[in-house]
Amino acid sequence: MVSRKTARVIQLADALSGRRVLHLRDAAALLGVSEMTVRRDVADNPGQFAFLGGHIVPAGEIEPDAPYELAREADSHAAAKREACVHAARRIRPDETIFIDCGTTLEYLVDLIPENYSITAVCYSLNVAEKLTRKSNVRTVMLGGVYHPSSASFSGNSGLETLDSLGINVAFLSAAGVDPGRGATCVHFHEVSVKQKVISLARESHLVVDLSKIGKLKPAFFAPIGVFRSIITEEGETQLPGL
Amino acid sequence: MVSRKTARVIQLADALSGRRVLHLRDAAALLGVSEMTVRRDVADNPGQFAFLGGHIVPAGEIEPDAPYELAREADSHAAAKREACVHAARRIRPDETIFIDCGTTLEYLVDLIPENYSITAVCYSLNVAEKLTRKSNVRTVMLGGVYHPSSASFSGNSGLETLDSLGINVAFLSAAGVDPGRGATCVHFHEVSVKQKVISLARESHLVVDLSKIGKLKPAFFAPIGVFRSIITEEGETQLPGL
DNA sequence: TACGATTTGTGATATTTGTCACAAAACCTG
DNA sequence: CAGGTTTTGTGACAAATATCACAAATCGTA
Structure with missing residues (x-):
């Protein structure tokens, strides 16, 4: 038996596997819950999802906000x-x-x-x-x-x-x-x-x-x-x- | 001779190749110009960059905001x-x-x-x-x-x-x-x-x-x-x- | 150097997004 | 079904981001 929450997380992951980003608004509509709930779902699975602007993205896609120095170094x-x-x-x-x-x-x-x-x-x-x-x-x-x-x-x-x-x-x-x-x-x-x-x-x-x-x-x-x-x-x- | 602008675009692309996302603020600091200018650079190269939240991402990373229905029909x-x-x-x-x-x-x-x-x-x-x-x-x-x-x-x-x-x-x-x-x-x-x-x-x-x-x-x-x-x-x- | 054209920066404002506290609803468990 | 626990939704507020108009700076060219 999967909890309501894990079911949503799985559905989210499915939706994300098709496209690369999903707007919070759309995710909420898709799952039939409030945006707040989606926020919580995402926040509780930092290994799987991340927020970028108002969008949900697969966690692997982005490094968790490395500071500016890193960019400079990478660039030099x-x-x-x-x-x-x-x-x-x-x-x-x-x-x-x-x-x-x-x-x-x-x-x-x-x-x-x-x-x-x-x-x-x-x-x-x-x-x-x-x-x-x-x-x-x-x-x-x-x-x-x-x-x-x-x-x-x-x-x-x-x-x-x-x-x-x-x-x-x-x-x-x-x-x-x-x-x-x-x-x-x-x-x-x-x-x-x-x-x-x-x-x-x-x-x-x-x-x-x-x-x-x-x-x-x-x-x-x-x-x-x-x-x-x-x-x-x-x-x-x-x-x-x-x- | 490259224009000042194209030079910035190249530098931006370099910075992005190291990490996957770059915050507007950091990009501005990196290029030594104002955020507004970076915004314009990005907006003028929709094929190369895109905005996601306050961040710049390589354009390929995201589909340009496909509507909600797409997510629904993602791989049945x-x-x-x-x-x-x-x-x-x-x-x-x-x-x-x-x-x-x-x-x-x-x-x-x-x-x-x-x-x-x-x-x-x-x-x-x-x-x-x-x-x-x-x-x-x-x-x-x-x-x-x-x-x-x-x-x-x-x-x-x-x-x-x-x-x-x-x-x-x-x-x-x-x-x-x-x-x-x-x-x-x-x-x-x-x-x-x-x-x-x-x-x-x-x-x-x-x-x-x-x-x-x-x-x-x-x-x-x-x-x-x-x-x-x-x-x-x-x-x-x-x-x-x-x- | 003077000129117009282009590029860039700044600040005001509108919109969107993030956070939080609290109430309502759902869900156990005995 | 009563009691407590967890989950969810709402609205108020704070913060971040987007957009725009206009001024300042820069550039190219006589």
């Missing part, structure tokens, strides 16, 4: 990352297969894949995969595995094996740190084996980072600078001498 | 599917590994995984994966492969190989048709190999469908009824005689 490197991806996108050729690393930097690259190119894109992060699947001219290949929330990516042996069956023309790698001596490093160790295998298999690899990463050293080393064809930042592409 | 089967999943959820035990098939039906099951259970969940569809990764008590394993837009899922040899390394206690399968004689069928052939392998490896498999699927026959056959421990619909679980 975003422009640089986007700009770096603009340069990186020039390396994409029609009908080729590209690899897109995880992380926020290369998310922008997806937007910059030319609409008139037919591309196969390989990824292993949820964010990138989601953006890729929205593009009709891109065939998306995902490496599976266990999910790592820290980087929103998957990794595991099977993902590595998938790589063996792929032919990658251009690989775009990102890094959390680029040390002139030591090379490229990232934060999460589970990314290392994927990155390394990609570098070894791809015909050419490019390191795409914003300038704030240069000089940083992070815990997980994955490649010396020399393995990359170029380093691409917001200032453009820096060719590296071949091996 | 949603309630049935959810109800079926309520029954299915009773088969989930703490600390076990479950498999969740693709399709809209089993999306609801994710919401119903008890918060206090520690669960490993295996999936191969983007929708399900996304919902799973939001649950902190669930370890998500994804089978990779090539993306199929029709069912928002991935499939390929490597995904199948991943299954070999997993121990699945309970598998929840969905179907587009259940014919009493022929068995369970679905629409997309690429799903067949995944479903079959899961059924063969899982300790127990359950077929979760709403009643509208009963009696239907779809192009891709994947299992006779007998292989399932039970069929679960909105009316409850129907045990099947063991093999």
Whole structure:
């Protein structure tokens, strides 16, 4: 037996699954109760719903009002990352297969894949995969595995094996740190084996980072600078001498 | 040369790509202009941004205020599917590994995984994966492969190989048709190999469908009824005689 | 620098949304 | 069905947001 209230909550969730937002007024009409009651229902299920203006939205849709500083911080490197991806996108050729690393930097690259190119894109992060699947001219290949929330990516042996069956023309790698001596490093160790295998298999690899990463050293080393064809930042592409 | 205005619009888009919503107040502070100006920027780019309450959201996030009737007719089967999943959820035990098939039906099951259970969940569809990764008590394993837009899922040899390394206690399968004689069928052939392998490896498999699927026959056959421990619909679980 | 055109900021006002306290209704449980 | 508990609705009020008109600032161009 479900309480009257949980029944309403379920009905609300149903209504929301169809559209993304529902006005309080409509929700009240839909459920046949007062707006006040809907308010209470929503307030009692913060995990499921949230308020935004006078509307109810699924809780996942929005972060619960992070303060202004966060936006500023998010923004400060975003422009640089986007700009770096603009340069990186020039390396994409029609009908080729590209690899897109995880992380926020290369998310922008997806937007910059030319609409008139037919591309196969390989990824292993949820964010990138989601953006890729929205593009009709891109065939998306995902490496599976266990999910790592820290980087929103998957990794595991099977993902590595998938790589063996792929032919990658251009690989775009990102890094959390680029040390002139030591090379490229990232934060999460589970990314290392994927990155390394990609570098070894791809015909050419490019390191795409914003300038704030240069000089940083992070815990997980994955490649010396020399393995990359170029380093691409917001200032453009820096060719590296071949091996 | 970009106008002052388009520069702001780009910056706004960047800020929004980091977080999902941005309060008008914060946007104004971020761009260093008045709220009125931000309002005008947003209003002038209805394709890109929208207002929701006092917040700016990416336009794609929301349908432009569809009328109340829409909510009402949102997926008439949603309630049935959810109800079926309520029954299915009773088969989930703490600390076990479950498999969740693709399709809209089993999306609801994710919401119903008890918060206090520690669960490993295996999936191969983007929708399900996304919902799973939001649950902190669930370890998500994804089978990779090539993306199929029709069912928002991935499939390929490597995904199948991943299954070999997993121990699945309970598998929840969905179907587009259940014919009493022929068995369970679905629409997309690429799903067949995944479903079959899961059924063969899982300790127990359950077929979760709403009643509208009963009696239907779809192009891709994947299992006779007998292989399932039970069929679960909105009316409850129907045990099947063991093999 | 002077000019008109455009963009931007400010404050007043109208509308919408949020909060709260309290009364009415519904719902247990013996 | 009496008693207490919980749920729901109502209206008053506070706060936030939307809209508008007009003044100030900025821009482009002679």
